[in-house]
Amino acid sequence: QKLDEFQKNFLWGAASAAYQIEGAYQEDGKGLSIWDEYAHQPGNTFKGTTGDVAIDHYHRVEEDVALMAKMGLKAYRFSVAWSRVIPDGEGDVNEAGLAFYRKLITLLKQNQIEPVLTIYHWDLPLALQKKYNGWGSREIIPAFEKYCRTLFSAFKDDVKYWVTFNEQNVFTSMGYRWAQHPPKVTDIKRMYAANHIINLANATAINLFHELVPNGQIGPSFGYGPVYPLTGDPNDVLAAVNANDFNNNWWLDVYCRGEYPYFMLKQLQKAGIAPEITADDQVLLKSAKPDFLGINYYHGGTVQTNRLQKPVKEAEQKDFSATDPYLMQPKADQAQSPEVPMFNSVSNPYLDKTAWGWEIDPVGFRVALRQVYEKYRLPLFVTENGLGAVDELVDGKVDDQYRIDYLAQHVKTMKEAITDGVEMIGYCAWSFSDILSWLNGYKKRYGFVYVNRDDDSQKDLKRIPKASYYWYQQLIAQNGAQITA
Numbered sequence: 046q047k048l049d050e051f052q053k054n055f056l057w058g059a060a061s062a063a064y065q066i067e068g069a070y071q072e073d074g075k076g077l078s079i080w081d082e083y084a085h086q087p088g089n090t091f092k093g094t095t096g097d098v099a100i101d102h103y104h105r106v107e108e109d110v111a112l113m114a115k116m117g118l119k120a121y122r123f124s125v126a127w128s129r130v131i132p133d134g135e136g137d138v139n140e141a142g143l144a145f146y147r148k149l150i151t152l153l154k155q156n157q158i159e160p161v162l163t164i165y166h167w168d169l170p171l172a173l174q175k176k177y178n179g180w181g182s183r184e185i186i187p188a189f190e191k192y193c194r195t196l197f198s199a200f201k202d203d204v205k206y207w208v209t210f211n212e213q214n215v216f217t218s219m220g221y222r223w224a225q226h227p228p229k230v231t232d233i234k235r236m237y238a239a240n241h242i243i244n245l246a247n248a249t250a251i252n253l254f255h256e257l258v259p260n261g262q263i264g265p266s267f268g269y270g271p272v273y274p275l276t277g278d279p280n281d282v283l284a285a286v287n288a289n290d291f292n293n294n295w296w297l298d299v300y301c302r303g304e305y306p307y308f309m310l311k312q313l314q315k316a317g318i319a320p321e322i323t324a325d326d327q328v329l330l331k332s333a334k335p336d337f338l339g340i341n342y343y344h345g346g347t348v349q350t351n352r353l354q355k356p357v358k359e360a361e362q363k364d365f366s367a368t369d370p371y372l373m374q375p376k377a378d379q380a381q382s383p384e385v386p387m388f389n390s391v392s393n394p395y396l397d398k399t400a401w402g403w404e405i406d407p408v409g410f411r412v413a414l415r416q417v418y419e420k421y422r423l424p425l426f427v428t429e430n431g432l433g434a435v436d437e438l439v440d441g442k443v444d445d446q447y448r449i450d451y452l453a454q455h456v457k458t459m460k461e462a463i464t465d466g467v468e469m470i471g472y473c474a475w476s477f478s479d480i481l482s483w484l485n486g487y488k489k490r491y492g493f494v495y496v497n498r499d500d501d502s503q504k505d506l507k508r509i510p511k512a513s514y515y516w517y518q519q520l521i522a523q524n525g526a527q528i529t530a
């Protein structure tokens with residue numbers, strides 16, 4: 046194995062999440078999730094789109110896996126809807142729900158596609174939100190443990206790679222800081238409290254997994270972005286150090302080292318918003334070691350000090366309503382938050398942006414992989430990377446050259462990171478097919494496969510491979526030897 050090539054069993058994959066694709070939201074005994082409720086409340090999502098039908102993957106799973114097989118995918122990352130398997134989150138197991146995932150996994154394996162199973166991708170059973178205040182109470186942990194035990198027992202022989210939580214940083218910030226996801230609150234103290242409880246749940250799941258599935262591998266997937274200081278002004282550099290604690294270390298240090306970053310914890314304690322951490326919690330967090338780290342990479346962030354009252358350059362405003370959850374947080378307008386954030390988030394003058402206004406930063410991908418591997422020395426699995434865009438179907442085709450360009454640049458810098466020495470299990474592009482964007486409906490698409498529907502009409506839900514589908518097929522066929530756009 047030479048360092049400048051992808052290993053033979055490198056997992057070229059694509060990813061999805063249950064709520065964004067399955068539909069069938071009340072079928073075969075499925076319970077409701079917090080997203081089923083939230084999306085049905087007026088004003089919460091773009092044009093009021095819901096996951097009731099989504100792209101109807103639940104009924105089209107054979108067709109979808111056939112498209113994956115034809116593409117040559119080596120891995121497919123999907124998530125399980127907790128409320129499909131345990132409708133009220135903690136009571137009886139719904140065998141029909143489990144059967145759906147068993148069918149999916151069987152189909153994948155028949156086609157030599159490695160299943161990568163995400164346990165939690167944001168769709169908490171509604172009953173648990175109502176009964177325990179969701180992730181706001183420690184009482185939810187035994188329910189999560191039972192759910193994990195159910196999945197581990199059912200699929201331990203067929204699924205090797207498992208992801209505990211998808212982007213804990215994003216769903217807790219969106220849910221508790223920005224009120225853009227359920228439970229739709231803006232309460233930073235509650236955000237930190239919920240994060241701590243999720244960390245305990247994560248550690249509990251990892252320990253249980255190691256007991257029950259000794260041959261498998263498990264880890265969380267984290268939305269990582271490297272942080273750049275806008276200038277060489279030491280005040281900006283200090284701002285970047287702070288922003289890195291706020292946006293990355295706060296989560297990764299706990300996952301990988303079992304402890305919170307020292308300075309930031311002190312700061313939160315001074316401000317009276319730190320989570321309550323018991324001695325038992327510390328023992329639990331220290332005891333659970335992930336086998337790999339899942340990295341979702343879209344872009345990094347650039348910050349400047351807010352000490353000097355310099356004007357803040359706002360990110361270019363586009364005609365899209367949803368915020369970018371990967372921007373460095375807290376944002377400029379939160380500068381007065383009790384965390385005393387010592388930085389402002391700004392646009393990076395060296396980087397181009399996608400039509401959606403997100404920075405394009407392939408070098409940052411190499412930086413990210415290097416930083417994380419250097420610090421934690423765990424194998425990395427890129428569980429998401431991709432481009433969200435308004436794709437147009439013209440004469441029955443989608444020519445998404447912009448997506449090919451984006452992916453090619455990122456695969457190239459990932460390969461450079463491997464040459465640098467980063468240990469990498471695989472790469473899952475986001476996403477396999479078009480899916481429901483949590484907040485942007487079908488206006489924002491990520492897939493290799495176009496799905497013929499929009500926000501107002503389900504149309505025929507036909508699957509149409511885009512230009513990028515054939516590009517990725519070629520890339521996989523020659524195991525990334527030549528990366529051309």
Ligand code: GCO
Pocket residue numbers: 062211212341429433475481482483484485489
């Ligand atoms: C969207 C988002 C998602 C996320 C994904 C994170 O537009 O809804 O970009 O697709 O990227 O769910 O894991």
